[in-house]
Amino acid sequence: xxxxxxxxxxxxxxxxxxxxxxxxxxxxxxxxxxxxxxxxxxxxxxxxxxxxxxxxxxxxxxxxxxxxxxxxxxxxxxxxxxxxxxxxxxxxxxxxxxxxxxxxxxxxxxxxxxxxxxxxxxxxxxxxxxxxxxxxxxxxxxxxxxxxx
Numbered sequence: 001x002x003x004x005x006x007x008x009x010x011x012x013x014x015x016x017x018x019x020x021x022x023x024x025x026x027x028x029x030x031x032x033x034x035x036x037x038x039x040x041x042x043x044x045x046x047x048x049x050x051x052x053x054x055x056x057x058x059x060x061x062x063x064x065x066x067x068x069x070x071x072x073x074x075x076x077x078x079x080x081x082x083x084x085x086x087x088x089x090x091x092x093x094x095x096x097x098x099x100x101x102x103x104x105x106x107x108x109x110x111x112x113x114x115x116x117x118x119x120x121x122x123x124x125x126x127x128x129x130x131x132x133x134x135x136x137x138x139x140x141x142x143x144x145x146x147x148x149x
Contacts, residue, residue, distance in 0.1 A: 059125075064144065065089050066136070071144035079149050080129050086112070087121040096122050099133035101140055107132045
């Protein structure tokens, strides 16, 4: 009988598990209410950087230097409406024309129309998007690329 008495005594000390789960649920509801009440509603869309439309972007001017038989930079990325100035810093005159040789018709109007002497430059405004190659008409291996976005 003593054995059965201890068993009864252990059952009386155990707590009801339903009370424990109800307490957890009440605490979680209280925590959710506190988070909702003290949280500040931030408009996240105002924190996302948005690029300016291309219509409001001011045209820029870039310089491609020619010296010692090399155009620098050889590849240039610009936006439509930007102007590129090809400056001759070598001792000899150059003629800047669009690809392909000999038609030079990849981009109409892209031709220095004659030689660009030492210290002078030829400017061209790129109105359309695309990838345009150019070269020195006097030495075909001297070339570069303009990438217009």
